[in-house]
Amino acid sequence: MNWNPFKPEPKKQIVPKAVERDFEREYGRLQQLEEQTKKLQKDMKKSIEADLAMSKSAVKISSDLLGNPLCEPDPGFLEMVTALDTAMKRMDAFNQEKVNQIQKTAMDPLKRFSSVFPSLNMAVKRREQALQEYKRLQSKLEKYEDKDKTGTVIAKLHQAREELRPVQHDFTVKNEQLLDEMPKFYNSRIDYFKPSFESLIRAQVVYYTEMSRVFGDLAQQVDRVEMTDDERERENEARLAELRGLSIVADD
Template identity: 60%
Template sequence: MESFSTMSKSAVKISSDLLSNPLCEQEPSFLEMVTAFDTAMKRMDSFNQEKVNQIQKTLVTGCPRVKAEHSAGWGDLCADVPKGWTFSQVSDSSSSLLSQAREELRPVKEDFEAKNKQLLEEMPKFYSSRIDYFKPSFESLVRAQVVYYTEMHKIFGDLTAQIDRPGLSDEQRERENDAKLSELRALSIVADD
């Protein structure tokens, strides 16, 4: 999710930086292309945020909720264990303290054993139901991806239609780009690789 957000924010930053470039002020056709690109990147960012929110809701927030429901017994068990008990500190002269501690420990131990037994009975059921929980979450993730990439196809299709020069084939565009790159490489300020 973090990578999607970072990629999306970077694309918006690039388009914003291009818009503030002095070339946009000098060349109206370039400004029109960059404006279309900026609009597409902002739309992409918006859909990306929707996808990230969907993933957050279905996978990230859902897992702890199920974990909390099924592990509530562990929290109760841990809360019942007395803090700071160390029997090694009890001397022979404190045998009454030791027997008192054992008496206090007995109900805690019985509670632990009862909760442990319950967990041992319920864990196989929980384990076998894991697919029932994750399958809808995974389906939701896939649906979010389908919506996202469908929208990206539309956004970039619209962008291509706005900046495309009709009548040129892909090979002609590639030759033009190669020729322009060769001109740039020929400049004295460009270092050879």
């Protein structure tokens, strides 16, 4: 909590130390929750953007291959690239469905939950302002209580008590309300987020189940030519060696 050492502190203990510790503990937990919620929201946004970029790039690659002259003279290769293009478009469609589901059931609830924290922080700020006013008027009251009780001092003492009473009540109400509601808000996080995270997990399960089917179908079409990766690499090297032997690419 904010504390100005240059302001006079009242002799009377305004807030019991145990109560102040409870308040700081509860507010500290909410500050941590706010930070973690913002981080999770940010990370999920990055994940969604990366997912969309990945599937869009995959579709573009397969589409570019289809329009490339490489495919025209080889019907078998053209068939394989066409199968790849179909698979990438299916992947992109399922990915978009997954992203929409995550946005609706996880991201949007996260945003709504985060929107509560500014009001909470403002309530804590108002409580702190009420506490500082309470301390100021309590110090003022104590100053007159320490003076000789002349008629003027007694009148000012009475006035100070009258000024203090509503401020004390205002702080007490704000303090008790926050001490009651902050733990409730913190403990509600599980019931609030559980459906969202369950939906997030289900969306991933559905997506990767569909991807297993999509790439399973693709594998059946591209695995017709039996060749290991080593064999493909040796064939590529042989073709590259032939290309390097052409006069148009020969070293000067």
